[in-house]
Amino acid sequence: MARSTEPQGGVVPFGLVDVAGPSMVPTLREGDQLLVRYGASIRPGAVVLFRHPFQQDLLVVKRAAERRPKGWWLLSDNRPVDSDSRSYGPVPDELVLGRVLLRLRPSPAWLAPCRGLERLLLGPRLSRLPGLARRLGVWVEEV
Numbered sequence: 001m002a003r004s005t006e007p008q009g010g011v012v013p014f015g016l017v018d019v020a021g022p023s024m025v026p027t028l029r030e031g032d033q034l035l036v037r038y039g040a041s042i043r044p045g046a047v048v049l050f051r052h053p054f055q056q057d058l059l060v061v062k063r064a065a066e067r068r069p070k071g072w073w074l075l076s077d078n079r080p081v082d083s084d085s086r087s088y089g090p091v092p093d094e095l096v097l098g099r100v101l102l103r104l105r106p107s108p109a110w111l112a113p114c115r116g117l118e119r120l121l122l123g124p125r126l127s128r129l130p131g132l133a134r135r136l137g138v139w140v141e142e143v
Contacts, residue, residue, distance in 0.1 A: 013039055017034040023081040023084070027111075031105075035102050038097055039098055044064055044065060044067070047099070060074075062084050070090045073090050074091050
């Protein structure tokens with residue numbers, strides 16, 4: 001779940017979100033403050049803000065796993081928490097509000113690297129450095 005300051009009248013495409021709940025641990029924790037870019041393009045691996053499909057006054061932060069015919073498949077980083085697309089299915093595009101760019105507090109962390117940086121960090125040379133990709137905002141599925 002999240003508490004948000006949405007843009008007024010579409011003038012500013014950025015907003016602040018406070019994280020509530022454990023569903024995105026270890027990436028995000030209760031009380032973290034996030035910077036969101038509303039209307040940003042979404043790709044697999046991105047952390048996104050969206051309106052819950054069954055309770056649209058509730059804002060939620062999850063990870064975009066994949067694009068499906070009826071919307072985005074969004075998952076919790078904390079896999080035992082299944083309040084995500086496993087329980088409500090794909091989230092329609094019109095409910096996905098934006099992409100989380102960075103965590104502002106308690107300690108700043110970039111959560112939205114560009115595609116080129118992602119490819120570089122996941123390439124043969126840099127992928128051997130433990131944890132580097134994750135520290136720079138690239139989601140790496142733990143095996």
